[in-house]
Amino acid sequence: MPTRTTPAHAAPPAAAGPADGGHGRSVRMRGLRKTFGSAVAVKSLDLDIGAGEMLVLLGPSGCGKTTTMRCVVGLEEPTEGRIEIGGDAVFDARTHMSVPVHKRNVGMVFQSYAIWPHMTVAENVAFPLQMKGLGRREIAAEVERTLELVGMEAFGERPASKLSGGQMQRVALARSVAMRPGVLLLDEPLSNLDAKLRDRLRFELRDLQQRVGITAIYVTHDQSEALALADRVAVMRDGEIVQLAPPLELYRNPCNTFVADFLGVDNLFPVERVTDDDGAPGVRLTGHGLVLRTGQEVPAGSGLHACIRPEHVRVFSAAPGGENVAAGRVRVASFLGSQMRYEIDLGDDLVVHAACPAEDDAMLREREAVWIRIDPARVQVLAEDAAPAGDTR
């Protein structure tokens, strides 16, 4: 599968393709725009997804992520733009061409699973194969193989209406994998499951995608799901991609406060730049006297925020030495199993969130006087609406 990438657009990682030559195809969107009446769902989207890559579209509801996905499968018709799958155009607004949904060979797992309740599990999985016109025996073999892949081989004859949520999820996945789609779309497939099952299926999903070597677009508003599953994450807001990066990079270097906030950074404080006597970079928390030194230069721009992950806030019961130390009082202490979470009141309505490994014997109690210290290298200062560095969009 030749993967054409344009240097101008963030290219997918080269290593994403599977080793065993899967059937995943690349996807390319150019100038994709979708409006519903006067509402703009997707503004002008350029996106490349490599063959065999798992791309997660992450964003709050209404950011256009589901619309983008439905444009790829053809359930929505874009207002403008062009979509290619495996190098072949499936939609082009300029030439009024649009491949019908049922001929795009794009699989989709719906948020509601959309398992047909009047059929058995096997009949559900067989449906796309019947539509392809495969022979009876071939279909039976393929259904069995696919059900095995998702661990549902024992349920083939069961009526689909008598399945649990997790089982329906697996059947939905099997059904869309069975058709060997060029691209697999997953629309918040885990959101209707309970937390434990969600965690387990997340692993299974990633494993399956890697084994089958399928190209996948995964839509979610859950940041931990996005980070766990993706080769790359595209964070979306108001119909635009705010940042497109591999999970680790995204986690370490959110490009602005929106991304940081969405990725679950609890400590986001409005700040203004200060220059220290010795010229070291620093910020003062707006409405609070606290000055924090920062590792790097403070960027220019308005709406600056200091952005500190809770696990980077160290808590002491006696005053420690070093930079960026402040005294406070524990307001809330909550035990989360693997870690302790604290809300520490620094006075003047400033509350800092801290996370410490729970094995620490020194568990703090509420109302206790404490000190916090933040490594200057861990203080990120972000502008409100900055685009990621090096982004050429």
Place this chain on the structure above:
Amino acid sequence: MSAPTLPPEPPLVQPEPEQGRRPDRGGGTTRLVRWLPVTVLVVLLSFLVVLPVGMLVYASFSDVAPRPGAEPSFTLDNYRGLLTPGVGSALLNSVLVSLGGTVAALVMGGGLAWLVTRTNVPCKRLLQVAGIAPLFISSMIGALAWALLSSPRTGYLNQALVALGIPFTFNVYSLTGMILVFGLYYAPYAFMFVQSALSLMNPELEEAGEAHGATKVRVARRVSFPLIKPAVMGAAILVFVLIFENFPIPTILGARERVDTIPSQIYRLIVSAPPDANRAASLGMILMAIMVTLVYIQRRVLAAREYTTVSGKGFKPRVNDIGRWKWVGLGAGLAYLFLAVVLPAFALLQSSLRSHQYIGSFADLFVLSDLSPDAFTSMLTYGPFQLGLRNTLILGVLTAVIGGLLHFVLAYTVLRTRSPGRGLLEYLAMAPVGIPALVIGMGFLWGWTTLDLLPIYGTLVILALAYIARFMPQGFRGVASSITQVHPDLEDSAIVSGANRIRAVWRITLPLIRVGVVSTMLLLFILSMRELSTSIFLFSAETRILSVVIFEQWESGRWPRAAAISIIYSSLLMVLTVISRKWFKTEG
């Protein structure tokens, strides 16, 4: 289906169906493909809805009856002719009867619904049946039976009063009589609507009221009643409209004392010699104007209902212990069943079994030697009956099959496509709610005889089309509500799996809504079998139907025969409904 026998007639009180995501099916479709189905449907519905109404408007401003070759000129005389004391009193009577009938129906039906749904009244299943059973008895047969029971001197009930020495006569040939009969036979509608409103209410809303310190009585007053008030109001207006346009009851019960209503006057203007079609048309316009206004108000009332059914899910409603009052409730429910079903059935049976209708005293009713099954046995050779039975069944099937298909295509287009003009389609499909049945009959008569497009006048086809038009709101709503219960993703996922749209509908959507569609078709079948008001202007010698045959027997005073056919006809309706209900139970 919550109602065990007939699915509730849902045209107005159901909330707008939830508008699911409409998949964009623009992919590859040309403009022709997009417009063609809608255009065909709009043309079809225009013949069903716009044509009869248009003919009515036309006739009401014209000086000659619409017929081929007529040369009409414009006139307002038909409307001027309405300014007579006769029309005034008919209008007043219509309003009085409808108001009284609505109140009576709500008290009986609504009260019974509350007892069955929200109290610990004994024999709930029986009372549930009692709430709906009178639907088997069409309003015409109810009126006939009560005429037998309560005509001033010879009525069986009045005879019984004499026998008991009670110096009181209940004359059913009066406004009060009509109100009672209307109340009895429209109570099932109130029952179904109130029951669905009560069972859709989340009991947690009431429990929250109690948890926050309100007594049961205050919860009822501050929480429960305000929540179901819009539904009850909506049901009240609907029942009012149904009574307002009803023609058999005032015709049968008003004839003797000349108590006219607007519908009975329209009927007389058409069948009098010479007929006055143009004045009938202008009177029909008045009737329709009032109905449209009421339906509009009802829609506004129901728009406020959205908060009532916080969720469409069925809850197990809270049951209140009403103590010893539950026996009073049971008594009231049984009394209703007695008045609406048992007594009328007894009266019809009595009448059908005696060749001489006159009885000297109440005791004569039980002289077995006076009774003979001649009226029934004569049916075996009575041509009009057999023809009527055959036609009725054929029409029921035609209406159900053609209607079911049409309503599915309509509802699917309106709900699941982004076709242009689907708003117009829905509007046209629901329009017959505001069109009196008599008007549909007159409009079809004039339209198809004047335009001479197809030679369907005088055939069963014109009757079937008129029925489809008349029952379109019920049919459309029935199919639409089952379509909305199927998540659009289910069909979308079939298309994503490689099926084209027609295959996806055939393999996924249709099987999933099969039960809903078939039960809507059964509803259409049963509604068609009960039809009289539209047919009365459209039947011919060859296309008589059972209800018309009964009506004719009554007009010519042949009581035993009218009663015998009524019994056969109602039993047939009941058997069909019970069978279909059984069938649905096994179907799940």
